[in-house]
Amino acid sequence: MSAIQNQPVSRDQAKVMRRADLTRRLVARLKHEEAVIGGIGFSNFDLFGAGHRAQNFYMLGSMGLAVPIALGVALAQKQRRVFALEGDGSLLMQLGALGTVATQRPTNLCIVVLDNGAYQITGGQMAASGAGTDLIAIARASGLAQSAWAADETAFEEMVDRALTEDGPFVIGCRIDNARPEKQTPRDPSRIRDDFMRGLGVKK
Amino acid sequence: MPDAAALPPWHQIVLDTFKQNDIRLIPYVPDNVLRPLIEGVHADPFFHAFTCAREEEALGIAAGAWMGGLRSMVLMQTSGFATLANVIASLAVPAQIPVLMMVSERGTLGEFNQGQALVARTMRPVMDALAMEHHTITRLDETGFIVDRTIRQAVATQAPATLILSPLLTGGKAQP
Numbered sequence: 500m501s502a503i504q505n506q507p508v509s510r511d512q513a514k515v516m517r518r519a520d521l522t523r524r525l526v527a528r529l530k531h532e533e534a535v536i537g538g539i540g541f542s543n544f545d546l547f548g549a550g551h552r553a554q555n556f557y558m559l560g561s562m563g564l565a566v567p568i569a570l571g572v573a574l575a576q577k578q579r580r581v582f583a584l585e586g587d588g589s590l591l592m593q594l595g596a597l598g599t600v601a602t603q604r605p606t607n608l609c610i611v612v613l614d615n616g617a618y619q620i621t622g623g624q625m626a627a628s629g630a631g632t633d634l635i636a637i638a639r640a641s642g643l644a645q646s647a648w649a650a651d652e653t654a655f656e657e658m659v660d661r662a663l664t665e666d667g668p669f670v671i672g673c674r675i676d677n678a679r680p681e682k683q684t685p686r687d688p689s690r691i692r693d694d695f696m697r698g699l700g701v702k703k
Numbered sequence: 704m705p706d707a708a709a710l711p712p713w714h715q716i717v718l719d720t721f722k723q724n725d726i727r728l729i730p731y732v733p734d735n736v737l738r739p740l741i742e743g744v745h746a747d748p749f750f751h752a753f754t755c756a757r758e759e760e761a762l763g764i765a766a767g768a769w770m771g772g773l774r775s776m777v778l779m780q781t782s783g784f785a786t787l788a789n790v791i792a793s794l795a796v797p798a799q800i801p802v803l804m805m806v807s808e809r810g811t812l813g814e815f816n817q818g819q820a821l822v823a824r825t826m827r828p829v830m831d832a833l834a835m836e837h838h839t840i841t842r843l844d845e846t847g848f849i850v851d852r853t854i855r856q857a858v859a860t861q862a863p864a865t866l867i868l869s870p871l872l873t874g875g876k877a878q879p
């Protein structure tokens with residue numbers, strides 16, 4: 500994301516937005532059966548809340564693994580665009596994954612970091628991101644040059660459109676508030692996996 | 704069983720068996736004993752091999768790749784397996800994803816590192832607690848059979864499985 504227009508340089512300059520609203524905006528732009536991996540907790544609840552799609556994988560319990568799972572899908576299906584929705588606390592747990600993505604350079608992968616500065620689902624305890632750790636700066640320093648904060652909702656949509664049409668990998672940083680998700684994902688991991696594989700055309 | 708003297712080295716048998724089972728993606732965290740296998744998969748364009756920062760991450764990649772239709776084998780050493788109980792219990796088992804792992808068994812049969820010797824003792828109890836299939840390969844003449852059958856069963860039953868490479872097979876690493 501070389502164009503800096505609508506993309507502030509640091510976390511403090513980005514607007515604080517709503518996760519459910521951003522997730523709906525993302526899903527509304529997906530027209531080609533793009534895969535979406537929702538990270539632990541509220542990231543996947545809001546993905547489910549935006550309307551179930553067969554190409555959604557709701558990751559229920561493996562904190563920090565939305566990005567690696569998305570990378571695996573992206574390596575397996577190079578023609579399909581793949582999005583990972585990951586919380587800041589989760590990404591902090593698996594920062595090395597950014598270096599792996601940078602090394603593999605999957606052109607079809609976009610990571611959306613949902614940064615509320617906290618571990619919201621466990622009670623809102625502050626994460627390092629809430630004290631100034633800038634995950635987009637870390638992504639850039641990991642070798643992911645196309646990493647930027649979304650200034651506001653319009654900027655977010657523009658960045659998603661780029662990720663849908665141009666060569667990635669991309670990382671989009673979104674500051675979010677602590678609104679509670681509207682829905683909860685049904686907890687049935689084998690069914691989620693089976694639906695997802697059918698949605699990706701791997702199972703008939 | 705074939706005559707061991709006429710067989711290729713263990714890492715060649717393993718590599719050939721991966722190929723026969725269409726295992727193409729090899730995410731790994733390095734181990735010294737695994738070096739000839741790692742060098743073999745890097746040298747062969749059939750495979751896509753790369754290092755990961757953590758074994759957990761490698762399992763996540765293998766799970767995603769499986770769901771996208773690509774088979775993997777995650778390579779690691781015993782200490783790496785000790786970091787995996789959560790991802791196996793929270794992802795591979797409940798979602799029924801046949802993640803395949805190959806562990807170079809360290810910390811036994813003449814090792815010198817006390818930490819590895821201790822953590823090695825947690826490996827099989829964790830696998831058993833997860834009711835996960837695991838086989839230890841000790842003999843060259845059994846290597847192809849065990850690797851092949853373990854992969855096939857994991858895929859057919861949609862369950863993770865681990866192949867443990869004993870120092871009896873690889874020579875391991877002993878106190879100099």
Ligand SMILES: Cc1ncc(C[n+]2csc(CCOP(=O)(O)OP(=O)(O)O)c2C)c(N)n1
Nearest residue numbers: 540541562586587588589617618619620621
């Ligand atoms: C390995 C591991 N450690 C801790 C937990 C408990 N846990 C579940 S979700 C969560 C917080 C996730 O934070 P973040 O990704 O920022 O998402 P948010 O809750 O803010 O939406 C924690 C600590 C866990 N599930 N797994």
